[in-house]
Amino acid sequence: MKHKLFKSAVTVFAGWFLFASMAFADAAPGDVLVTLGEDLSNEQRATLLDEMGVDEESAIMYTVSNDEEHQYLGDYISASRIGTNALSSTKITLLESGEGVNVETNRIDWVTEAMYANALVTAGVEDAEIYVTAPFNVSGTAALTGLIKAYEASTEEVIPEEQKQVANEEMIKTAELGEEFGTEKAAELMTRIKEEIAEGNVETEEDLRDLIQRIANELGIELTEEELNGLVSLFQRMQNLDIDWGKVQNQIGKIRDNLSEFLESEEGQGLIRSILDFFDALIDAVRGWFSSGVITWFKS
Numbered sequence: 558m559k560h561k562l563f564k565s566a567v568t569v570f571a572g573w574f575l576f577a578s579m580a581f582a583d584a585a586p587g588d589v590l591v592t593l594g595e596d597l598s599n600e601q602r603a604t605l606l607d608e609m610g611v612d613e614e615s616a617i618m619y620t621v622s623n624d625e626e627h628q629y630l631g632d633y634i635s636a637s638r639i640g641t642n643a644l645s646s647t648k649i650t651l652l653e654s655g656e657g658v659n660v661e662t663n664r665i666d667w668v669t670e671a672m673y674a675n676a677l678v679t680a681g682v683e684d685a686e687i688y689v690t691a692p693f694n695v696s697g698t699a700a701l702t703g704l705i706k707a708y709e710a711s712t713e714e715v716i717p718e719e720q721k722q723v724a725n726e727e728m729i730k731t732a733e734l735g736e737e738f739g740t741e742k743a744a745e746l747m748t749r750i751k752e753e754i755a756e757g758n759v760e761t762e763e764d765l766r767d768l769i770q771r772i773a774n775e776l777g778i779e780l781t782e783e784e785l786n787g788l789v790s791l792f793q794r795m796q797n798l799d800i801d802w803g804k805v806q807n808q809i810g811k812i813r814d815n816l817s818e819f820l821e822s823e824e825g826q827g828l829i830r831s832i833l834d835f836f837d838a839l840i841d842a843v844r845g846w847f848s849s850g851v852i853t854w855f856k857s
Contacts, residue, residue, distance in 0.1 A: 586652055587650065587651065588650070589615065589616040589617070589650050590616065590648070590649040590707045590711055591609065591611050591617065591618050591646070591647070591648050592620075592649075592703050592707060593618070593621070594620075594642070594643035594644040594645055595620050595621060595623065595643045596642040596644055597643075601644070605692065609648040609690065616648075617711070623639075626643055626699050629699070630725065632722065633726055633729045634699075639699070645665075645689065645690070645691045645695060645697065645699065646689075646691065647687065647688060647700060647703060649687050649688075649704065649707050649711070650685065650686040650687075651684065651711065654683075655684065657683075657808055657814065658684070658685055658687070658808060658811065658812060659674075659685075659686045660673045660687045661687070662689045663691075664694045665690070665691065665694075665696070666694050666695070666696060667696030667697055667732055667735075668696065668697040668698060669732075669735070669740045669741075669744060671744035671812070672735070672740070672747075673687065673697075673704070675731065675744055675747050675751075675812070676725070676728040677704060677708075678751075678808040678809060678812070679720070679723060679795065679805070680705045680720055680723075680724035681714070681716050681720060681800070681804075682705060682708045683804065683808055687704060696732075698728070698729060701725055702721065702725060705721050705724060706721075719794070719798060723791065723794050723795050723798060727747060727791060727795075730791060731744055738776075738778045742776050745776060746772060746773060749776075750768065750769055750788075750792060751806075751809060753768055753772075754768075754792065754796065755803070755805055755806035755809075757802075762789065762793065765792055766789050769785060769789060769792070770785065
């Protein structure tokens with residue numbers, strides 16, 4: 558399904574470079590960082606802060622402009638799609654080492670939680686709970702930039718600019734593939750490619766091309782030559798970065814673990830039960846149609 562809500566989707570977070578020089582030496586698990594779009598109305602701002610459960614006195618607050626959004630997304634999305642307003646907002650909570658990256662979204666209808674988590678891991682983000690939201694439905698394409706910048710500022714880790722750009726490109730390509738093949742398949746494709754690269758199974762461009770094609774085939778994804786070439790180029794750039802692939806592999810494992818834990822949790826089981834209940838009700842309704850003669854009526 559095509560989404561055209563890019564205009565408001567652009568993230569509030571690009572402006573973190575303004576604060577990169579600030580020291581957060583005392584940043585620790587439990588610390589909360591919040592970014593708000595510069596173009597939010599006072600009412601929207603208050604509503605989003607309430608939604609995130611944020612007390613401005615206890616969180617590190619930042620405002621991000623639309624100009625900053627264009628700076629970090631201009632190479633991947635047209636200016637018209639980025640739009641003229643910065644509205645998206647986020648809450649980032651630092652976690653204990655080893656907990657991995659957890660992402661939850663609200664009113665974000667193009668980029669999924671798995672896409673954010675995957676790209677954040679590429680950028681070197683570790684152990685953070687992330688919540689992305691907006692005052693109304695947006696695509697969420699630009700949120701990644703600010704999330705990376707927020708993490709960088711809070712931990713005093715300098716993430717190379719090229720690594721940030723690759724992470725943004727990865728997210729956009731995954732979302733585009735998601736439109737064509739489904740978001741879960743697209744995210745799984747990117748995850749599995751990175752897992753195999755982390756295993757050291759790719760040495761040449763031909764190895765990479767064969768790897769991408771094989772995994773795509775296994776997932777039932779029929780890539781065009783242009784799509785395949787684009788992924789080869791992206792992962793070549795990724796391989797050329799100074800990425801700790803051991804950490805990438807570990808964080809990907811945590812993402813998978815967190816998903817499994819959710820499905821086994823009371824909330825996850827409740828979701829599964831609600832889906833099963835829906836289908837049970839549907840089956841009962843169909844049986845009722847047969848017993849009441851509705852099907853016979855339609856045939857006549």
